[in-house]
Amino acid sequence: MIPAAFEYARAASIDEAAKLLDKYGEDAKVLAGGHSLIPLMRLRLAQPSALVDINGIKGLDYIKVEGSKVHVGALTRHVEIQNSDAIKDKLPILAEVAGEVGDNQVRNMGTIGGVVAHADAAGDYPTIALILDADIVTNKRSIPAKDFFKDLFTTPLAANEIVTEVVFPVADGPHKYIKFRRRLFDWAIVGAAAQKMNGGWRIGLTNVGPTPVRAKAVEEALHKGAKPEEASQHASDGLNPSGDLRASPEYKKHLARVLTRRAIEQSA
Ligand SMILES: Cc1cc2nc3c(=O)[nH]c(=O)nc-3n(C[C@H](O)[C@H](O)[C@H](O)COP(=O)(O)OP(=O)(O)OC[C@H]3O[C@@H](n4cnc5c(N)ncnc54)[C@H](O)[C@@H]3O)c2cc1C
Numbered sequence: 001m002i003p004a005a006f007e008y009a010r011a012a013s014i015d016e017a018a019k020l021l022d023k024y025g026e027d028a029k030v031l032a033g034g035h036s037l038i039p040l041m042r043l044r045l046a047q048p049s050a051l052v053d054i055n056g057i058k059g060l061d062y063i064k065v066e067g068s069k070v071h072v073g074a075l076t077r078h079v080e081i082q083n084s085d086a087i088k089d090k091l092p093i094l095a096e097v098a099g100e101v102g103d104n105q106v107r108n109m110g111t112i113g114g115v116v117a118h119a120d121a122a123g124d125y126p127t128i129a130l131i132l133d134a135d136i137v138t139n140k141r142s143i144p145a146k147d148f149f150k151d152l153f154t155t156p157l158a159a160n161e162i163v164t165e166v167v168f169p170v171a172d173g174p175h176k177y178i179k180f181r182r183r184l185f186d187w188a189i190v191g192a193a194a195q196k197m198n199g200g201w202r203i204g205l206t207n208v209g210p211t212p213v214r215a216k217a218v219e220e221a222l223h224k225g226a227k228p229e230e231a232s233q234h235a236s237d238g239l240n241p242s243g244d245l246r247a248s249p250e251y252k253k254h255l256a257r258v259l260t261r262r263a264i265e266q267s268a
Helices: 014-024 037-042 078-083 085-090 092-098 104-109 112-118 125-131 216-223 228-236 249-266
Strands: 007-010 028-031 050-053 063-066 069-073 135-138 142-144 163-169 175-180 190-197 200-206
Touching: 007 014, 014 028, 014 050, 063 085, 069 085, 069 112, 078 092, 078 104, 085 092, 092 125, 092 175, 092 190, 112 125, 112 163, 125 163, 125 190, 125 200, 175 249, 190 249, 200 216, 200 249, 216 228, 228 249
Parallel strands: 007 050, 028 050
Antiparallel strands: 063 069, 069 163, 135 142, 135 163, 175 190, 190 200
């Protein structure tokens, strides 16, 4: 299908992008990789009055390790995260996750800023951002991940607010992200992340609710010495996933438990 008519402007700086967003008003949207926004526009599920293209902004695609933090610029493409030696060294779970996003075409175009701003329940990075207590930095402020993913496709971003980077802590311990899907390039039916850091486990789940979930009951059970098979039984505690064409709520809860156990056991 063909999108509804819209204005288009290409910004050369964050300031210019913010001014353009102000000029076009509430219905304007930032365009990054376009791999979520354009399909929605083609289906006319999104009909922005204007697109402010940020792809021409120099210096917004970077991966920098500074002390105990890893800074990933908003325009960094999935493929750059997947192949980055710095990420593989200091935050290997993120490289693993990036390599599991969509197919080559999606990974060549999609950006980390786009995934977090879009806040799709099946997005993979939000789960990692949540369990690692990452910060989402914008042109106005820094927002902890736990306060960022408010609801399905809902974040605290204002209409003229632009994500500029995501800041993760260095996490180079045992880790695993497992996505359950029917085809290799599909979104997760359910995903589970396990990361060991500072002597404890961080466990997260993708697509078992409107936002990513941190499985604290599993973390606590592991902390008290439970084995993975026992601790992972708590992965579905408090979950109320909605069913869809691919999985019923009960099946998603089952997957949450099974994938959590596998993620912990396969952490390397
Ligand atoms: C076939 C297919 C398979 C996919 N599979 C997966 C998958 O398995 N896992 C996964 O996580 N994702 C998947 N995706 C989504 C992909 O990762 C997208 O790239 C991502 O969701 C959006 O990033 P983008 O850069 O393309 O953003 P865009 O599509 O350009 O924008 C998405 C939304 O975010 C806003 N936005 C973008 N950047 C910013 C910014 N810097 N500041 C403020 N707002 C911003 C836009 O206004 C828009 O509302 C898939 C997409 C496709 C088409």
